[in-house]
Amino acid sequence: MTTTVTPPQDHDTSSGVRLDLYRTMVLVRTYEMAILREYHADKGPGFDIGKGLVPGEMHLSAGQEPVAAGVCAHLTEDDAVTATHRPHHFAIAHGIDLEAMTAEIFGRETGLGRGRGGHMHLFDPKTHFSCSGIIAEGYPPALGQAFAFSRRGTDRIAVAVTGEGAANQGAFHESLNLAALWHLPVVFVVEDNQWGISVPRSASTAVPSNADRAAAYGIPGVRVEDNDVDAVFEAAGELVARARRGEGPSLLEVSTLRLLGHFEGDAQGYRTDLDEVNEHDPIPRYEARLREAGLLDDALRDEVAREAEERVEAAIAFAKDSPLPDPAEATRYVFPEEGSR
Incomplete structure (x- = not known):
C-alpha cells in the first residue's frame, strides 16, 4: 500500500536537525552554482562541450537538494549509496571528500578516480558512494552491497x-523483485523531477506515482509531495530504520524540482514550467519556514552561506592547482596491477 506524505504545517524534527538539513542544502546549492560558473567560463565562442577546464557533459542537481539532505541525514559512512548521472547532491550529503570530488570533475590526478571518470563516474570506497551515467544502473549494485551487509550480520x-x-527500466523492476525476494536491507529512492530529459512523466509513465509500484513486490511504498525536506527526513527515517531492523526493502519517491536543464547547454524549449520554476525553489521556501519557527535570522543565514562558499571555493582551488593525468599513463588503473589489492 502506498503512503503519500503531504508536508504538515508543524514539524516535530528537532531544531538542530532542521538547521543541519538547511546547511547541507546550502552547501549543495553553493557547490552546484560554482560548478556551473566554472563549467561555462571557457566553453566559448559558441558552446563547445569538449572545451574548458571541465570538459564533457554536466548534470547539476540544483532544486533537488531536499531529497539528498533528508535521506542522507540518516546514513553513516558505513552505509552505501548508489546515485545517478546527476550525483553531486547525494555525494555531498553522504560526506564525500569535496576536494577529491572536485578534482575528479576537473579531470585531475588528485581526483577520486585519478581524473579518469569525471562527474558521472564518482567512486569513493571510504563512504561507499558510487554513481553512473546509465539510468537505473545503480539499483543492481546496491543489491550486492545490501546482500553483503546482510550476510555479515551488520x-x-x-x-x-x-x-x-x-x-x-527493467533494472528497476528486477532490483525491486530480487530485493523483496531476498529481504535485503535497501531503500530505493526515486527522484521525481517531472522530466525524463525532455519527456514529461505524463507521457512516459502509466501510473501517477512510482511508489504505487512497490505493492507489486510486497514492499512499502511512500511518496513525499512538494519537495519538502522535513517530510523527506521523516519518511526516510522510518524506512532506513526498517531496513536496519532487518525488515527488508522499501521504496521512497519524492516529488522534487529540476531548476536547471537536463544538462548544461540544454535550451529547455520543451519545458512548460520555466516561468514558475523559481517560485518553487526549495531553499528560499525552507529559509522562510525556519524564520517563522525562530530558527534562522540574517546573521545565521550569512554565516551558513559564508562557510559553504569557503569550503566550495577551497575545493575548486585545489582542483585547479592539481596536475592533469600523464597521457603516458592513460591505460593505468584499468586492470589490477602487480602488488595492488
Missing part, C-alpha cells in the same frame, strides 16, 4: 537512487 544498509524516468 545493520548497514544500501540506498539506491534513480529518477522517475528510470523507473520504467
Whole structure:
C-alpha cells in the first residue's frame, strides 16, 4: 500500500536537525552554482562541450537538494549509496571528500578516480558512494552491497537512487523483485523531477506515482509531495530504520524540482514550467519556514552561506592547482596491477 506524505504545517524534527538539513542544502546549492560558473567560463565562442577546464557533459542537481539532505541525514559512512548521472547532491550529503570530488570533475590526478571518470563516474570506497551515467544502473549494485551487509550480520544498509524516468527500466523492476525476494536491507529512492530529459512523466509513465509500484513486490511504498525536506527526513527515517531492523526493502519517491536543464547547454524549449520554476525553489521556501519557527535570522543565514562558499571555493582551488593525468599513463588503473589489492 502506498503512503503519500503531504508536508504538515508543524514539524516535530528537532531544531538542530532542521538547521543541519538547511546547511547541507546550502552547501549543495553553493557547490552546484560554482560548478556551473566554472563549467561555462571557457566553453566559448559558441558552446563547445569538449572545451574548458571541465570538459564533457554536466548534470547539476540544483532544486533537488531536499531529497539528498533528508535521506542522507540518516546514513553513516558505513552505509552505501548508489546515485545517478546527476550525483553531486547525494555525494555531498553522504560526506564525500569535496576536494577529491572536485578534482575528479576537473579531470585531475588528485581526483577520486585519478581524473579518469569525471562527474558521472564518482567512486569513493571510504563512504561507499558510487554513481553512473546509465539510468537505473545503480539499483543492481546496491543489491550486492545490501546482500553483503546482510550476510555479515551488520545493520548497514544500501540506498539506491534513480529518477522517475528510470523507473520504467527493467533494472528497476528486477532490483525491486530480487530485493523483496531476498529481504535485503535497501531503500530505493526515486527522484521525481517531472522530466525524463525532455519527456514529461505524463507521457512516459502509466501510473501517477512510482511508489504505487512497490505493492507489486510486497514492499512499502511512500511518496513525499512538494519537495519538502522535513517530510523527506521523516519518511526516510522510518524506512532506513526498517531496513536496519532487518525488515527488508522499501521504496521512497519524492516529488522534487529540476531548476536547471537536463544538462548544461540544454535550451529547455520543451519545458512548460520555466516561468514558475523559481517560485518553487526549495531553499528560499525552507529559509522562510525556519524564520517563522525562530530558527534562522540574517546573521545565521550569512554565516551558513559564508562557510559553504569557503569550503566550495577551497575545493575548486585545489582542483585547479592539481596536475592533469600523464597521457603516458592513460591505460593505468584499468586492470589490477602487480602488488595492488
